[in-house]
Amino acid sequence: MSKLQETSKYISLILRHKPDVIGITLDEHGWANVDELIAGVSRTHPLDMAMLEEIVRTDEKGRYSFNEDKTLIRANQGHSIPVDVELEKVTPPEILYHGTGDRFASSIEKEGLKPMSRLYVHLSADLETALKVGKRHGKPIVYLVASGKMQEDGYEFFRSVNGVWLTKEVPVKYLEKDAGMNQV
Ligand code: HQG
DSSP states (O other), rough: HHHHHHHHHHHHHHHHTTTGGGGOOOTTTSSSHHHHHHHHHHTTTTOHHHHHHHHHHHOOTTOOOOOSSSSSEEEESSSSSSOOEEEEEEEOOOOEEEEGGGGGGGHHHHHHHHTTTTEEEEEEEHHHHHHHHHTTTSSEEEEEHHHHHHHTTOOOOOOOSSOOOOEEBGGGEEEEGGGGGOOO
C-alpha cells in the first residue's frame, strides 16, 4: 500500500466511523472541516492540502467529496455514525447485487441482509463489483437482490454520488444466491 493509500484509509476511518480519533466532529451532513482534518491526520500520517486534493481526485471508488470552496470534506457513503449525506432517492434497476463471505450465508438466508455496523446495506449495480466486495470477507458469494420488486413493495433505494446503491434492509424473499457463484 502506498503512503497516500494508507493516509486515505485513515481518512475513511475518520470520515465514516471515528472522527474522535483525531478529536474532530462531523456536522449533521457528515462534513468535516478540512483544516481540522489535515491538522489531525498529519500528526500521524503525511498530509497537506495538495495531497488531500489528490486523494479525493484519484480515489478509485470516489469515496470523498469537497464542498464548493474546499473548506469541508465528507465521505459519500459507508458511514456507521448517523449522518445525513443527502442521498438521492432513486428508482433502482430490476436487479442489484450484494457480495459477501460464504460464512455469512446461513445467517443472511435466515434474517435477510442487515446494515450491520453501517447505516445501510450496500449493493452494487454489477456482479463484478459485488464479487470484489465479497472477497474482502473470505470465500465470496453473491446474492441477486430483487430491487425492482422491493421498490414496488414500498422499500426505498438511494444512490450515493459515487454510485453505490443503498437500502435499509433486504428481507429474505427478495434474495437469490447467484448460481454461477458455485464455480468461484
Ligand atoms: C454481512 C466497501 C450475517 C454483509 C464496499 C457484509 C461496500 C450479514 C457484512 C462497502 C447479514 C457487513 C460496504 C446477516 C449482512 N447476517 N451477516 N443478516 N446481513 N451481513 O463491510 O457490504 O472499500 O459493513 O453481507 O465497496 O461488505 O470501504 O459491508 O458482508 O460498498 O469504500 O455483513 O464497503 O467500500 O460488512 O461493504 P460491511 P459491505 P469501501
